[in-house]
Amino acid sequence: DAGVIQSPRHEVTEMGQEVTLRCKPISGHNSLFWYRQTMMRGLELLIYFNNNVPIDDSGMPEDRFSAKMPNASFSTLKIQPSEPRDSAVYFCASSQERGRVQYFGPGTRLTVT
Amino acid sequence: AQSVTQLGSHVSVSEGALVLLRCNYSSSVPPYLFWYVQYPNQGLQLLLKYTSAATLVKGINGFEAEFKKSETSFHLTKPSAHMSDAAEYFCAVIGVGTSYGKLTFGQGTILTVHP
Numbered sequence: 276d277a278g279v280i281q282s283p284r285h286e287v288t289e290m291g292q293e294v295t296l297r298c299k300p301i302s303g304h305n306s307l308f309w310y311r312q313t314m315m316r317g318l319e320l321l322i323y324f325n326n327n328v329p330i331d332d333s334g335m336p337e338d339r340f341s342a343k344m345p346n347a348s349f350s351t352l353k354i355q356p357s358e359p360r361d362s363a364v365y366f367c368a369s370s371q372e373r374g375r376v377q378y379f380g381p382g383t384r385l386t387v388t
Numbered sequence: 389a390q391s392v393t394q395l396g397s398h399v400s401v402s403e404g405a406l407v408l409l410r411c412n413y414s415s416s417v418p419p420y421l422f423w424y425v426q427y428p429n430q431g432l433q434l435l436l437k438y439t440s441a442a443t444l445v446k447g448i449n450g451f452e453a454e455f456k457k458s459e460t461s462f463h464l465t466k467p468s469a470h471m472s473d474a475a476e477y478f479c480a481v482i483g484v485g486t487s488y489g490k491l492t493f494g495q496g497t498i499l500t501v502h503p
Contacts, residue, residue: 279431306489318478318493331490366431373489374420374482379431 277301279380281367287386293355296383299348300369308377309342309352310366318366324350325373357387390415390481392462394494402502407451407466409497411479414460420482421462422491423453427475435477438462449473474501 280299288294300307308323322332324344332342339358344350354361364384368377395410413419420439424432436447443455449472453464464477476496483490 308491317495320490320492323489325489331487368432368491370489376422376434376437377491378434379424381431384429 279367279369279378281365281380281383283383284381285384285386287388288357289388290358291356292387293353294357294361294385294387296352296365296367296385298350298352298367298380300350300367301378302348304369304371304378305347306370306373306375306377307344307350308368308370309350310368310379312364312366312382313362321352330373354385357385359387361385362387389487390419390483390492392421392479392481392492392494394477394479394497396497397495398498398500400500400502401469403471404468407464407469407473407499409464409477409479409499411453411462411464411494412460413462413479413481415481415484417484418457421453421455422480422482423447423451423462423464424478424480424493425449425475426478426496432478435464469499469501471501471503474499 282297309321321334322342327344342352364382366382368379370377391414393412422437423435436445438455446452451466479494480491
C-alpha cells in the first residue's frame with residue numbers, strides 16, 4: 276500500500292497568492308482529516324470528512340481556508356489569499372472509519388513570504 | 389471533552405537507558421489512546437494504540453505503554469534507548485459523542501538520545 280499521498284511536499288508562495296494542497300487517502304479508507312502543525316499551536320485538526328462529506332470544519336481558521344473532497348480518493352485544502360501566518364506543515368490523514376487509527380501522510384511544508 | 393497532557397516537552401536519555409514519556413488523559417468515558425512518533429521532516433507514525441483490551445500495549449520498535457485508569461495515565465516506555473529513537477512523540481485521544489473520530493494531540497515530547 277502506498278500510504279497517504281500528499282502534494283506538493285514543499286510550497287513557497289507570496290502573500291496574497293492562492294495555495295492548493297492535495298491529498299490522496301489510503302484506498303478503502305472512508306474518513307479523511309486535515310491537520311496543521313506549527314511550533315506555537317502544535318497539531319490542530321482543521322476539518323474532517325466521512326464518506327466524502329465534511330463532518331466538522333470548526334478548526335478551519337477563517338474563510339480564507341476551504342476544503343473539498345470530490346471523491347473517495349482525492350481531497351484539496353485551499354488557502355485564498357494566503358498570509359505569512361499560514362506558514363506551517365499541513366498533514367492529511369485517513370482512517371478506515373471514524374474512531375479507527377489514523378494514518379498520516381508526509382505533510383506539505385508551506386512557506387508564505 | 390477528551391484531552392491529553394504530556395508532561396515534559398523535552399526528555400534526554402543516554403543510549404541504553406530507560407525511556408519514559410508521560411501522558412495523562414481526561415475523558416468522561418473509557419478512552420481510546422494512541423502514541424505517535426514523528427521523525428524530523430516526516431509525518432506521524434503510529435507506535436501503539438489502546439482500545440480497551442489489554443492494559444499493557446506493545447508497539448513497534450520495542451515501545452510499550454500501560455493504561456492505568458486509577459492514575460488516568462498512558463505513559464510510554466522502552467527499556468533501552470537507541471540513537472534511532474530520537475524523535476518527537478505525541479500522545480493522542482479519540483473524541484466521543486459529537487467529537488467522535490477526532491484526534492486530540494498532546495503538545496509533544498522531544499526525545500534526545502545521547503551516546
